[in-house]
Amino acid sequence: MEVVPLxxxxxxxxxxxxxxxGGRGATRRLAELGLTPGAAVRVLSAARGGPVLVEIRGSRIALGRGMAAKVLVRRGG
Structure with a gap:
């Protein structure tokens, strides 16, 4: 399966x-939000140039595009 940025x-x-x-701070912040290796994530919306809204572990989270680009995912869940 293909690995791509979120x-x-x-x-x-x-x-x-x-x-x-990314750096230690970004990695820690994303982990606090539940974005850790193996976690399932669904993209709810992703406006061009705007934030990426995702659902992870039953919560909805908005990530800036720069932060979302640091999350590498494997398509297909």
Whole structure:
């Protein structure tokens, strides 16, 4: 399965977190939000240039595009 940044997914797509790139602070913040390797994530909306709204572990989270690009996912969940 293909590994892509979270920003490459279309609304409605399901994926699993493969890895999180970036510094310690970004990695820790994303982990606090539940974005850890193996977690299932569904993109709810992703406006061009705007935030990415995802559902993960029963919660909805809005991520800025820069932060969402640090999350690498494997398509298909």
């Amino acid at each position: 920003t490459a997914l279309e609304p409605g797509e399901l994926a699993r977190v493969f890895a999180v790139s």
